[in-house]
Amino acid sequence: PLTLEVQATQLAGIPPAGVVLVLHDISELKRLEGLRQQFVANVSHELKTPLSSIKAYTETLLNGALNDHEHVRHFLTRIDDQSTRLHELILDLLSIARIESGQTTLEFSNLPIHKVVHACIHDYEERARAGGVTLINQVTDTSLHVRAEEEGLLQILNNLVDNAIKYTPEGGTVTIGCHTEGDKAVIEVSDTGSGIDPEHHDRLFERFYRVDKARSRELGGTGLGLAIVKHLCNAMQGSISVESSPGQGSTFAVRLRLADSHIPQTSS
Ligand code: ADP
DSSP, X not given: OOOEEEEEEEOTTSOTTOEEEEEEEOHHHHHHHHHHHHHHHHHHHHHHHHHHHHHHHHHHHHTTGGGOHXXXXXXXXXXXXXXXXXXXXXXXXXXXXHHHHOOSOOOOEEEEHHHHHHHHHHHHHHHHHHTTOEEEEOOOOTTOEEEEOHHHHHHHHHHHHHHHHHTSOTTXXXXXXXXXXXXXXXXXXXXXXXOOOGGGGGGTTSTTOOSSHHHHHHTXXXXXXXXXXXXXXXXXXXXXXXXXXXXXXXXXXXXEEBOGGGSOOOOO
């Protein structure tokens, strides 16, 4: 629905009956203000939850549980977990703020895809092994290059692989592959995990949107990973898409511009 702001001005020199009506469409402004308020509410809630736990555990310890070694270890572990959660949330919020401010300019270069994929596999092979998930690298073409920022592309892949491992049960696989499509490279992260109902696909990339809030929190997500991925893809003039359905696993595809020398020349 359209929200209109009406300004009525009586112009000097025009008879009293003459009134100029200026109509401003402020629907977009209202929508943005709503999103901003919702974001602040979400951030506050996400910060409050781990802080409340930390406070509760600390108080219990101070109120006497200090002498019981078993309890001390248990509570300190929980405090440590919640602190890690707060730390990750703050890092993700800083990432979002940095990209959204548009103040940082990304340093583009001709980047070998296999090198970034290799770095991502290196970051996650231990986590995959611990979760009983097999991580497969199908990016064998060492000549493919994209125009992108190395840090940014690594952050995109790390977020996608992190999710893929998180939402894939023991015994499953996560595969990173790559192919070209015209002047684009398509880097795909596929998993054999829980899958996502198509009704959620449009909203997955919104900040704090989760299909199953309780489950994602339990698995340690901040709810910001895919929003960051989308921002980074846009900032690198690329795009992100998802194909998934429940029980069928998920494939997230990142499309980035190939480095000039890799774009197929069309004969004129
Ligand atoms: P989170 O930190 O909660 O994982 P993200 O922004 O990374 O937040 O992802 C948003 C939501 O998308 C997740 O909460 C989860 O419901 C869903 N999701 C993301 N990746 C996958 C995946 N590979 N398999 C199943 N669900 C996923």
